Amino acid sequence: MKISRRESMKYAALAASGAMVGSPFAPPVLQAAATTSDKGGPRRFVFFLFSNGLHPNHVRPKELLETAKTDKVIDVDMAAHKLPEWSAPIEAYRDRMTIIHGVNGEHCNTNHGSPFGCLAGVKKGKSPSAPTIDHAVSQLQPKTPLPMLGIGLSQLGTMQTSPISYSSSAAGEAKPLPLFSDPRMAYQNIFGCVAGGKSEAGFLAETAWYDQMLADSDRLRRRLAGEEAAKFDVYINGLKQAKQQRLDLVRIKDKLAKAKPDYNDRFENPQESGDWWQAGIDVGVAALQAGVTNVLTIDAGLSGPDGMPLDTLGLQGAVQQNGEGGKPRAINSHYLGHMNQMDESVWVTTRHYSFKMLDRVIKPLASTPEPGGQGSMLDNTLVVYTSDSGEVQHSTGIHWPFVLIGNLGGRFRTGRYIQYPTWGTSLNPGSGQWGKGRFQKRPDNGRTINALWATMLHAMGKPVDHFNLDGGRAGIDKLGPMEELLT
């Protein structure tokens, strides 16, 4: 190949700088931080989003109702308080959890759910506009075969026809990360190499896809030069990485074999949505146990109002007799969100179901000893439970509650109830209509969802000033983490 002086200069400069500098294709934001990851072993994260809102009173002890009206941060020991009826299934973890109230995410437009908004602290959208926190913390982990794993749960029909979905997580602007909705596909992708029989052969066939695609890419690449070649190399490296991830899985075969979930009839012949909810969660937890990844995101409802497992909740064909407009109304997933979360008994059932699914994540982690360490895996994990829709379905996002379980190896305080001053009033705090509040200006010590995510990065040893509070969001919150959460 001929080479001009000009090109020689270009290559020489490239060699001198070591890499493409300032490439628009470089992974965003936290790439540099990957090298400063914590050396103290894995610090696991589980993000559990349940759609249609989390009414603040569902996770607020009754005697603390009045704390909502505060202009100071209230920090209470949970030991003396019992959780309300909605959160009975997680009562056992009271001393290992922190409940946070009054976080503001109004800028995420939480109403009806906030795809790509909740975990990033930015306005929701069909396409993401910023990296999400699950991706950000995954970049600070020691190397694992998969940086993170996403499981997307919805109604059975939706999961069957859309085995892959995109709703909660993103590696950056316009870079959504896939969620597995079909647990069979998730199982085969991760545990295929030790599953034996067809699953194992399937895993190998999937790995061979990348050889085929690399060969096809080579035809294109050979004709390119300069910047265009560098751009295409990003794609080729991506293919190589995707293949490498699978080879990395083969390398931890023993661990996979030990942790793989029971591949039962629930996977192959689901009778109701709940079967695949359980199967998907089991695959996710097993991936954590096997060390496939340290970050798991479960988007239950796919960040929209239509993903509730009505059949499993016993609501298929149900009718609310005195529904909206005083008429009988058929309850579908969306309408379930319209119903008053405080008054309707279906919301006790629904919330209990979501917490039981959450417990399906926590329990196995609590009973598995930390590989090569002390205590259980849960001791080194932080489980974050919230709703991508804020406080209710028709929400403003100014009363966004969060439940944190676990302390990430002693970095988070536990057994606390923390109420931040809210950024607006609720017209009727006792009712289900939390969302109908009026937005006011930021109170002193009021914090946004972005500060919560920044706190997680602090706990990971990455002391950022803020998370995604730039551009139009700059200045809506003060800088720094939520100190009250950290030990």
Added chain:
Amino acid sequence: MIDMRTIVCLLIVVSCTATASADFQQSVRPLLEKHCIACHGPKKQEGDRRFDRLTGNLSAHPEEGDVWAAILEQLETDAMPPEKQPRPGASEVATATTWIKENVGQAYRLIARKMMRPENGNHVPHDRLFDPKTAEQAPKIAASPARIWRVLPQSYEDQQKWWLRAKGAAKVRGDSVLPAPFGLHPEHELKNYSFLYTLEASQTEGLANNARSLLIRMIDGDPKNDRSLIRKLALAKEPPGDEELDKVIVDLYRHWIGRDPEDDELASKRSFVAKQIKTFGNREGLIYGLVPVMAHPEVFFRREYGAPQASGEPSILPPQELADALNRALQVRGNSNHFARYVANGRLDSRDDVVAALADYEKHRKLSRAETVHRFLEEYFVYPHSLHVFKCPDDVKQQQKENGLLFRGFDATKTFGRDKAVGETHKVIDKILEEDRRVLTQLLTVRTDYMGKSDAVLEYEFQYNKRKAEGNIDRMEKELARTGEKKLPDDKRAKVTQELEKQRKRLAELIAQRKSPDPIGPDRMGVLTQRSWLVTHSTNTENHAIHRGKWVRERLLGGRIPDVPITVDAALPEDPTKTLRQRMQKTRNSECWKCHRLMDPLGLPFEQWDHFGSYRETELDRPVVASGEIIDSGDPKLDGPVSGPQELVQRLANSERVHQVFVRYAFRFWMGRNETLDDSRTIQNAYKAYKENDGSMSSLLRSLLTSDAFLYRTGAVPKEELSDEN
């Protein structure tokens, strides 16, 4: 092993570093000392920059890269030294910039890359671009660089839909489309520049899994589907023969890539599928085997290589690539290949062939009505962004009351749909493109009906609903009388009448509350006064006169606004007793005004409308002031004060420069890159075609699609050199 290339590079680096230092002292140091170091030296470090310690030796001081990039940019754009300071001579600047480009490669690459971004399109001086002498000096063939171009997310999604439908598998449960795991940048700029996009690991993985999902849908989605050969083979008891497999593979290549596989490709894919079928049986085997075809890199990256020769001369795109480029230039959807037949007939080999093919196309559809023209205007005016501007629900209710906006157009929850304001602008544009005369003038000045409903329209709608409701009752009565089964409940008619009375009352209240019976407001003209454009350039609670001015400066006048310096606090003071215009006095401070004079006076005339785009005569109980000024437009005839938005828009619409800038933007959109001075002839010809044909978008597009920049490529590696290397 070290190859020849590395050795040559190393030698060059060593020799360059030796001479670089001496050149630096002669070529750059004097200029810095004379013009820069007073403000960026030991005494002062304006903008946190200090130049007296620069060495120009990046190997020893890699941290200097950013500083050199900044110096290069300031010199090339003539932004520094500040206006009132003595300026360096042209030869002085040329010597310095040449030295930087040659010796500080990193700085050159950084700046070159920055200038490639859509927001820096205007960095090429307008007057030079339209100077006939520049066109004369341009290369004989002003080609575009050879490249690969990632498809649009929407094209990929449509391609799925089309494939499922064509093969009889459209009726499947759930969403019919798997979203593309890649997107376009969300900034308010032209979006689809080829150099901006590639795919990363998680995205390629997602695309492979999408391919698998689609194959599963094809086989399992519709039990009655008998059109899909894949489904037929998957369900057959016998394994498929080679011929059937070839048919499936060729069919997938044609649909997803737009070409037939070459022989060795076909053989390789066939053997892969056959192997999977042997392991898994027909159904699973076809799924595993066909994923690499449907996730083939060419499904996502389109080739534009040309047919490069060893001489390095630009070459015309070969027919296959040309057909594909033309398709992408005219349609957004990835579902049909209009120009493929010309390839098959051997009629897409030259510029004349393209002219003929476009003429054929125009027999069915004007070029101005091509899908991409709408997309271009959406990106140019940015009006669909109004969907994403959050407005407080209480303010929306107030607007609905006062201005008769009887729709939820500004509802914060409406992220995914096209609301009425955007739809209305789309319709206005569509009408102008249908007429295809004086397109930009019309876009800027056309008087339009507006969807804020007038009293007459509201009354008409009520009467229509009344007739419909009463007609329904009549029909029901008649039908029940005919069958004689049962009677209409006695109170049914009364209930309908009661409901209509209620509606009538609500309507009367609404009309009484409105400020003006005609929500259009007087003198609304063109897209810039449409609600969608005004809301796009507004904040949650008020107008954004600065952004409006910036839009006019860049998109109509072809100007540039430097980035906001990091030391500047770019917030306006909050004071509910003052109008936006009064609060913007802050930008008149000397250090701000240097840039703000280029924006604010162009945006303030649009204060005639509030931040919902509703006409107003008063603001904070005082008459609205809507005057402004055009300053330093580059066309002296344009400059001067304007009394209000109408005068501003009218004057702009009459300016030749504004039309030329519009053509520049069109060039960028269809070529997927910024123009350079080399493209001068192409752009001048495009403008000429537009102007001489009474401002016809079709003529503009025809000129662009038959230009060197569209048809010719340069820089791909010729085949002979590939064989050398192998």
